[in-house]
Amino acid sequence: MYKKIITLVIFLLFNFFIFTSVALADDYFDADLHISYSINGDGKTSVTNEITIENKVTEKYSLQYNLNLNNINLSDLKAIENGHELNVIQNKDGDNLTLTINFDDKVVGKGKKRLLEIIYTSNNFARKSGEVWEISIPKVGDAGSYRDYSISIIVPKSFGNEAYISPNPGTVSETENSLTYVYNKKNMETSGIVAGFGTFQVFSFKLGYHLENTKNKYDPVEISIPPDTSYQRMYYTNISPKPVNIVTDKDGNWIAIYNLKPKERIDVEVSGDVQVFANPRKYLTPMPIELFANLKPQKYWEVDDTNIQNLAKELKTPEAIYNFVTQNLKYNSAKISEKTQRLGAKAVLFDKQNAICMEFTDLFITLSRAAGIPAREINGYAYTENPQIQPLSLVNDVLHSWPEYWNDELKAWVPVDPTWGSTSGIDYFNKFDLRHFAFVIHGVSSESPVSAGSYKLGSNPQKDVFVGFSQLPTDRHEDITVTGSYSKTFFVDRKVNLKLENTGSVTVYNTSIKIYFDNNHFEDIGIETLPPFGNYQKNLTIPFSLLAKKTPKVIKVEAYNKSIEIPTLHNQDLLFQIISMFLFFIVVIFTSLVKINKKKHARIH
Structure with a gap:
C-alpha cells in the first residue's frame, strides 16, 4: 500500500507587504509555481495560482493542499484540477483564512504530475492613493523549496505611466490595453514587488509654526516653508499671518520672514497642496559654485576623515555608496526618542548597529562628497502604512530624512532612501516613490534651516504637521x-x-x-x-x-x-525751478537796484 503524504502549505502574510512561504517534502516532490495577478481598471485583482507537483519517488503521493491567507478579503474562490472543480473548505480564525483542498484522486508514480489551480479575486493587491495606483505583490517565501517559480502582473494602461517598480521585472510586454510584467527567481529572490502608476501624487498639508521674540526690541524671525524642487511643485493657499517677505536661500529653501515686536509670540499656519512627480522636471540649474558648496565637510559630514576618504575611493559611484550604506547599517528602532543623539558619518562607521534615518543619510552624503559627488540632506514627510518597514525617524512630528545626489547627466538632484532600502529590501536607488515630500534642504549647512514640525514652544508641544492625499487644486494660477x-x-x-x-x-x-x-x-x-x-x-x-x-x-x-x-x-520740478529762478533774478535785480540807489544817494550827500 502506498504511503500517504501531504502537505503543500502556502502562507500569505499581508501587512504592508505580502509574503508567501512554502513547506515541501523536498525528498519526495518537486514543485513549480506560477502566480498571475490580473488587475482591472477598478483595482480588483484576479489571482491565479498554478501549482505543479511532481512525484520524485514511486511510493509517495499528495492528498491535500492548504492555502493560508492573512488579512486578505477574497471572493469568487475556486480550485480546479484537470478541468474539474474541487471543493474548498474555508476555516477563518481572526484575520487568518485557511483554504483546504482535498484531491479526489491519487496521482501515483515517479515523474507523475498534479496540476492545481486556485483562483480568487481580491481588492488587497492594488489601491488608489491620491493620484497614484499602488500595487503590492507578495514575496515568495521559502523560495528554495520550489524547483522554479514565476509571477506575472497584468496592469491596465488606464492606471497611467509607470512611476516606479521594484525590483525590475525580467520582461515587460504590452497589448493595446495592458502591460504585463514577468518575474522569475532571479528577479525577486529577496523581496516582494511594489509598483506605482501615475505621473504624480498630490498631498494636501497644514503646518504650524510657533514663534517668539525673546528680545526687548523688534527682531526678525525666520521660518522655512516647503519649497519647489525638481520632484515637487508647491501650491500655497494660506500663510497666516502674512510674512513681511519670502526669500530663497543658497540651497533653494523658502524662508518666510516675520518682524516680531519685543516679547511677542505668534502662531503661523501654512496650508496648501504639493504635487510630487515620478521623474525630475526641468528646474533651476545650480551654478558650479553652488554645487561646490555641496562637496564641503560639515558637522556630521566628516568628508576629510581618513576612513571616509579610503572608503569613498573604493566605492566611487552613488549606487555603490547606496548599496554599502543599506547593506552595512542596521536600523535601531529603539533609538527613537526626543533625546536621540545624531552620530554623524564618522561615528556610525564604528557603530553600524545603531543607526536611524539621520545616520543612513549622513553616511551617504559624506561618502558621496568624499568621492567628489555633490550630495545634500532632505528633511520632510514620507507617507507609510507600516513604520516598522518604512520607519520615520525624526522625532519632531515623526518626520523623515533622506539624501539627494547631483546627477550631472540629468542636470538634477536625485533623491534616494537608503533607510527604507535597508529596512524594506526594496530598491530606493534606481526608482524613487511618490511618497516623499521635502520640507527643507540641507546642503550648505547640515543643521539649518529647521524643518516644519520643529518650531515648538512650551513643554507639551502639539502636533503641527498634517498631510493627506488630495487632488490638484483648481486654483493654481500665477499672478x-x-x-x-x-x-x-x-x-x-x-x-x-x-x-x-x-x-x-x-x-x-x-x-x-x-x-x-x-x-x-x-x-x-x-x-x-x-x-x-x-x-x-x-x-x-x-x-x-x-x-x-x-x-x-x-x-x-x-x-x-x-x-x-x-x-x-x-512739470512741478520745472515750474518750481523756473519760479525759483525768476524769484532769484527778481531778488538779484532788486538787490542791484537797491545798491545803485544807495550809491546815488551817497554821491548827492
Whole structure:
C-alpha cells in the first residue's frame, strides 16, 4: 500500500507587504509555481495560482493542499484540477483564512504530475492613493523549496505611466490595453514587488509654526516653508499671518520672514497642496559654485576623515555608496526618542548597529562628497502604512530624512532612501516613490534651516504637521501685482520704490522687470524666483537736474505681462525751478537796484 503524504502549505502574510512561504517534502516532490495577478481598471485583482507537483519517488503521493491567507478579503474562490472543480473548505480564525483542498484522486508514480489551480479575486493587491495606483505583490517565501517559480502582473494602461517598480521585472510586454510584467527567481529572490502608476501624487498639508521674540526690541524671525524642487511643485493657499517677505536661500529653501515686536509670540499656519512627480522636471540649474558648496565637510559630514576618504575611493559611484550604506547599517528602532543623539558619518562607521534615518543619510552624503559627488540632506514627510518597514525617524512630528545626489547627466538632484532600502529590501536607488515630500534642504549647512514640525514652544508641544492625499487644486494660477511710488522731495535726488508681489498660489520663475524713462529703455532687472506671498522691491534713484532735463515725465514699468506708469514731478520740478529762478533774478535785480540807489544817494550827500 502506498504511503500517504501531504502537505503543500502556502502562507500569505499581508501587512504592508505580502509574503508567501512554502513547506515541501523536498525528498519526495518537486514543485513549480506560477502566480498571475490580473488587475482591472477598478483595482480588483484576479489571482491565479498554478501549482505543479511532481512525484520524485514511486511510493509517495499528495492528498491535500492548504492555502493560508492573512488579512486578505477574497471572493469568487475556486480550485480546479484537470478541468474539474474541487471543493474548498474555508476555516477563518481572526484575520487568518485557511483554504483546504482535498484531491479526489491519487496521482501515483515517479515523474507523475498534479496540476492545481486556485483562483480568487481580491481588492488587497492594488489601491488608489491620491493620484497614484499602488500595487503590492507578495514575496515568495521559502523560495528554495520550489524547483522554479514565476509571477506575472497584468496592469491596465488606464492606471497611467509607470512611476516606479521594484525590483525590475525580467520582461515587460504590452497589448493595446495592458502591460504585463514577468518575474522569475532571479528577479525577486529577496523581496516582494511594489509598483506605482501615475505621473504624480498630490498631498494636501497644514503646518504650524510657533514663534517668539525673546528680545526687548523688534527682531526678525525666520521660518522655512516647503519649497519647489525638481520632484515637487508647491501650491500655497494660506500663510497666516502674512510674512513681511519670502526669500530663497543658497540651497533653494523658502524662508518666510516675520518682524516680531519685543516679547511677542505668534502662531503661523501654512496650508496648501504639493504635487510630487515620478521623474525630475526641468528646474533651476545650480551654478558650479553652488554645487561646490555641496562637496564641503560639515558637522556630521566628516568628508576629510581618513576612513571616509579610503572608503569613498573604493566605492566611487552613488549606487555603490547606496548599496554599502543599506547593506552595512542596521536600523535601531529603539533609538527613537526626543533625546536621540545624531552620530554623524564618522561615528556610525564604528557603530553600524545603531543607526536611524539621520545616520543612513549622513553616511551617504559624506561618502558621496568624499568621492567628489555633490550630495545634500532632505528633511520632510514620507507617507507609510507600516513604520516598522518604512520607519520615520525624526522625532519632531515623526518626520523623515533622506539624501539627494547631483546627477550631472540629468542636470538634477536625485533623491534616494537608503533607510527604507535597508529596512524594506526594496530598491530606493534606481526608482524613487511618490511618497516623499521635502520640507527643507540641507546642503550648505547640515543643521539649518529647521524643518516644519520643529518650531515648538512650551513643554507639551502639539502636533503641527498634517498631510493627506488630495487632488490638484483648481486654483493654481500665477499672478504678479506691480506697484510703484515716487518720493516728493525738492532739490535732492528722488526715489522710486518698485514692488512686485506674487499674489498667486505658485512660484513665478525667471521673470524680468523692464524700466523705461519717457519710453526710453533705462534698465532690466532679472528675478530668478518669486515664491507665493513673496515680494521683490527695488529703489530707483531719479537725479535732480537743472530745469528737470534728466527727470522723466513718466516712469514705465513692465513685468509679467503687466505695465504701470508712475507719474513723476517733472512739470512741478520745472515750474518750481523756473519760479525759483525768476524769484532769484527778481531778488538779484532788486538787490542791484537797491545798491545803485544807495550809491546815488551817497554821491548827492
